[in-house]
Amino acid sequence: MADTMQTVPILEVIAHHAGLKSFLLPPVLEAEPGQFVTVWLPGVDEKPFALSGRRPHALEITVKAVGPFTRRLLEARPGDRVGLRGPFGRGFSLTGGAVLVGGGIGNAPLRFLAQRLDEAGLPFSWLAGARQAADLPFEAYLQRDPRVRIFTDDGSAGTAGPVTVGLATALASGPAAVVCGAGPEPMLLALREAARRAGWRAELSFERYMKCGIGLCGQCCLDGSGLRLCVEGPVLDEAAMQGVTEWGLPHRGPSGRRPSAGPPSR
């Protein structure tokens, strides 16, 4: 079963910025862009990560240091063994004319999507946003590709300002297709709104605390619809977003409790 643990040696580590690296792993599983795997550091923990690429010779994940697990993972070196399970969930559709919109580490799954769109010969454009250049994975690659426009809040790369600035132009510049988004939830909700108004479809990749990835623990169920983000997501279309009442609220933590106040945890 694909959900059984397999451990694999890390093939290669690519450092993008301090605290932001990609890891190439043996291609032991098939996946679609937007799907995720879990990575196990034996003796530490196991956490979900979207795939940022799937080539014949390797799987790729891209990790940003935000806490104890990711910090340890970023210490890993080629040859170190990590556990891998997946792929889990549902990904993006491959649609010509798609506009990819990423926020920070959210650009990682979009990189895989862009690979697949290229392989399928489908045109797309990509608005890659981040708070600052150091939060942007694959910056060099993104800088080179003419279909990509970079936005940073502080102007340290590309255009200064939120990624949504470029969105109106992008949505107006072609026939209605799909907005594929990944990043912080407020950005995703803004994309949803913009797409709705422009008559575009939206496919947006959300995150919630996850423990099992297989739809059992209940950790990632969305209030309102009960939809399991690990099985029916993480990429949701408009229909799947219907009925959800917790957009923008703080996420349920590992106990299942939702922190009563404050901004969303990510």
Added chain:
Amino acid sequence: MADTMQTVPILEVIAHHAGLKSFLLPPVLEAEPGQFVTVWLPGVDEKPFALSGRRPHALEITVKAVGPFTRRLLEARPGDRVGLRGPFGRGFSLTGGAVLVGGGIGNAPLRFLAQRLDEAGLPFSWLAGARQAADLPFEAYLQRDPRVRIFTDDGSAGTAGPVTVGLATALASGPAAVVCGAGPEPMLLALREAARRAGWRAELSFERYMKCGIGLCGQCCLDGSGLRLCVEGPVLDEAAMQGVTEWGLPHRGPSGRRPSAGPPSR
């Protein structure tokens, strides 16, 4: 798994003689001639039986009353449910020019073999022996088929005398092929000898006490080679008969003990 129990209603019961009936069952499994199934009478026991036919619409077994189980099975009527598992073991090869030699109820699996040979358009002849007419399944059918010669010890059907009487002629009448035998062990050993001398191959169906049919309980292992009759048999060729030291000895009973004296238990 095919070895899991399934219960099926008996479709039809065909009485050949007193204490000798065939049962048609839904065709829930595929099998080759010589393979066997187990039949479960809920609340009673479960016992092995060779298939005597496999048609698109039905499986057939043919049962002779010899003890408590077979007597109860012979009381069963259409619609009664029995449990079925199998097919188990290895059967006969389909070879043109085969000489089928049956002793009593041993003619049952040969009937299935004859069906398959016919379907494959392969010629064969059949020496059907029994102590008396009442021990011969499918007597009417056998009487009609010109390829069949019947022998009974008491002359109550066909030629009087042992089935081996006709064998020398049959082996001399065509190019060397295969003798397919089923019946009492002394007859099988005589067939083996005759085939060896005539330069024919032999495929002979043996019986031992069986409990599991899947090679675990050890009940049917042959002394000398350790061959499991339920898995590597019940049909053995010369290579598979090699090394066996218990031919003609009383069979091990349900405890695994071999009765110390007397003739073989069947």
Added chain:
Amino acid sequence: MSPHLSTDRHRAAAGDRVTGPPTPPSLAVRLAGVTLASPLVLASGVMGLSASSLERVAAAGAGAVTTKSCGLEERQGHPCPAILPFAHGLLNAVGLANPGLDEMAAEIAAFQARTPVPLIASIFAKNEAGFAEAAGRLLERVTPALLEVNVSCPNVASEFGQPFAADADACGRITAAVKARARGIPVAVKLSLQCPSLAHVGRACQDAGADALTAINSVGPGMLIDIDVRRPILANQVGGLSGAAILPLAVRAVWDLFQAVTIPIIGTGGVTRPEDALQLILAGATAVGIGTGIYTGGLELFAATNAFLADRLAHGGLPSLDALRGAAHG
């Protein structure tokens, strides 16, 4: 037909003998005074953290849903891997992660405000007094259709670190303590195979006033080791075994309890196909829990099993599941 081949009772419902015009069958069952439209119950710990998740399972065809087991305090549970599928089931060591009773009460209230499907609230605690307190605190705030008492949690006082479920006397005492605080709400005790005699434990619970029994909790625990990094894969090293692998153990557990007690049984364990649920009913289950089956069969397993059972009733000319319950005891 020989009397040895089949009894009249067996005949009455054999799929191939319809007698009389088929009555429209009902899957409804009465469980400790509660009517369930279907015997299928969402097992505790699976999709049971939030009202919306429970509602989704109810909409999928469950006759009742059970919450994740909650204790007096919020618990984050064990690190991951905490749930580990393998080819024949899965191991789980979630570590009783739960938001705490007060949070759960809010989820229960939200569920009940929107859904008529009966809800079973599951509680656990560290000791007898804790069970009583948990029951009292929860039932001050909400009124579930049934209260399920998960006694498969470690009993710190036990000689071998065994769960309460291993000790019939402890189970009886917990049952009595919870009943005293239950405000008339029926109480089911959730049993584990990890005990010398399930029948004995079941009787102790019944004698102490239990209204129903749920059996079985996950089995073992078990362990799986990664042969490359040479470590147990679960962060907790060991975890309870559930899913297809344990069906025979659940069937036998229900069988034993059906002979030992008169209160109804929520037969749980290893149901991954519609036929499995019928096995548990024939062994004596009034209701049938489904947990891991949701992983292997999807939420569709509820509707598929309901359809299968309805079909069986219709073909057998049976009006309800009453004729099938415990029927394998002959």
Added chain:
Amino acid sequence: MSPHLSTDRHRAAAGDRVTGPPTPPSLAVRLAGVTLASPLVLASGVMGLSASSLERVAAAGAGAVTTKSCGLEERQGHPCPAILPFAHGLLNAVGLANPGLDEMAAEIAAFQARTPVPLIASIFAKNEAGFAEAAGRLLERVTPALLEVNVSCPNVASEFGQPFAADADACGRITAAVKARARGIPVAVKLSLQCPSLAHVGRACQDAGADALTAINSVGPGMLIDIDVRRPILANQVGGLSGAAILPLAVRAVWDLFQAVTIPIIGTGGVTRPEDALQLILAGATAVGIGTGIYTGGLELFAATNAFLADRLAHGGLPSLDALRGAAHG
């Protein structure tokens, strides 16, 4: 590599880092003074009724073979179905069918006259005195490499009809009684999960002089019901669960025993693939029993597992299995 990712010990044998020229590895293990050319042992009750059958398994690659458990008297066992495969393992209720000790002694002698592979003779009895008598009577006639004491048979004196295996004291007394008659032959006690604490039972056996432990016997028992005829399928209604379904339970049993005792463990249960055997070794098994795996994987499983283990040793640059035994305990 971060210390959290892998320890040196883990690194030393990771398949992908060969250090130094590979030594030709040996699969030989020492088990209670007996040398086995392979750690794989034929489990009791499977292909174990006759010398020829045991020889065939030895020829297939087993490092030792165990006879069917024998008692003082011949037993026909239960009617059939007595062995029932299902998708995840099988149930067996053979009912300790056996030809009796005297007959078995003749088979053992025949085996030993023809085969150098160590033979483990398994015995059972109805009570403590019976165990001593069985050991004495068998060892008067033959000298197996090891005597295995199957304590998973019903203890008629027990409160819940539990097997001796459920009672640490009883196991200790049986061990001591058998040891007293064992004529210096090492004694392994075959344990069952059906006990409050396997570690406790294992220690009791060790303290009473056991030279090795075999764990685990089949689990449960369990039951499967035919939904059409509505009866338990096994003639005995219930039967022990074995095969792939129980691997996690066997791994954990060996793990627990490895921490509790110093005598070697024959880890048995659910080995159906070569990797499974390695899991048991990493958990602490010195030898690995294979029973049901012969059904799902054929006798070829022995050779395939030997090849797999030899390959692992070669790739890890390890001379023997000693470096892997218990390695998952970190």
